[in-house]
Amino acid sequence: MTSDEKYRKVAAFIDQARRVVAFSGAGISTESGIPDFRSPGGVWSRYDPQDFLYQNFLASHEARIKYWRMSEEFLGAILQAEPNAAHHALVEIERLGKLDCVITQNVDGLHQRAGTSREKVIELHGTVHTVSCQECGARTSRGEVSERIRGGVAVPYCDLCSGPLKPDTISFGQAMPEQETREALERSRACDLFLVIGSSLVVHPAARMPVEAAMNNAKLVIINLSDTPHDHFTTVLLREPAGKAMQGILSAYRQILAG
Ligand SMILES: [Zn+2]
Incomplete structure (x- = not known):
């Protein structure tokens, strides 16, 4: 499948979804220079x-x-640092009524700075x-x-x-925030599309969330430059920079909306 075909497929998933959960890691922030x-x-x-x-x-x-x-x-x-195309794409997906939440491993606050509503960002590692x-x-x-x-x-x-x-x-040796972790797991189980952006999914409890989503029949999309332990059960895998992939997906989604 070409990248464009994958973008169209993920755009169709977003169109059909009621609850999109995005999960972001360091890979989205490195494209902003962090x-x-x-x-x-x-x-x-x-x-x-x-x-x-x-x-x-x-x-x-x-x-x-x-x-x-x-x-x-x-x-x-x-x-x-400034938010990049991937952050902005998630703001647009929220505006179009599809975003349940962004679960992030990042502590930089770039999702909120891009314009994602504060109450929709779950910061697993604090701020x-x-x-x-x-x-x-x-x-x-x-x-x-x-x-x-x-x-x-x-x-x-x-x-x-x-x-x-x-x-x-959250420092090494410090417990994960209980409320955020619980809420992130609940939302992972309840979503119908789980979109990983720039995370290798190796740190716990992050590694569990896509599994919980997939076990509850959500489609799993992973956008990451390197391998993740979950690549074998993804619905669509994009080995691309976050900004490029999210821009491609968003423009394919706009085409669907334009009919
Ligand atoms: Zn004090």
């Missing part, structure tokens, strides 16, 4: 992941200094854009905390209780 921190040469290869274990963050001021330095560097890349006190749970905006760091504070602490502040991203 480095995949798990890949070679990424942020992590210049730091020791042991320094970023949640338990170490809680235990040591030194670990917090390193954590915040790395985190501000990563934030800098995110703030320079860089808010910060919470690890003692009392008080939440503040990242901008305000970054301001303090630029002003010379190496590690920010809570104004209310002096507990350590940490961005609301």
Whole structure:
């Protein structure tokens, strides 16, 4: 099957679907210029992941200094990035009434910046854009905390209780957010089209979601540059960049709508 034929097939699935769940991973963000921190040469290869274990963050001021330095560097890349064609295609699919939700492994907030409704984005690994006190749970905006760091504070602490502040991203050694994980699984089971965009589906619980969708008779479409463990039971597999594939699918869908 050619790419164009695949686009038309996926567009027809969207047209027939009542609930489309999109699942996005690092591959959608790398096309916006955000480095995949798990890949070679990424942020992590210049730091020791042991320094970023949640338990170490809680235990040591030194670990917090390193954590915040790395985190501000990563934030800098995110703030320079713009949403790409794949993000915009999902906004359009929502506008056309087909999008149930976007489940994302990304912490950059690019779906929301592109225009996807906040309530439709489930962030499995949290977000860089808010910060919470690890003692009392008080939440503040990242901008305000970054301001303090630029002003010379190496590690920010809570104004209310002096507990350590940490961005609301899920660190190594930190539990997955319960409510988001549960909701993502429920929506995966209830959808009729599960669209993977730029994820290798190897991290749990992400790996389970397409399985749950397929077991409940949803069609499974995977757009990813590398192999995933689920390629053998996909309905349509596109080994292409996210932006190119989503643009192709969206224009095929517009043609269907135009009759
Ligand atoms: Zn506090």
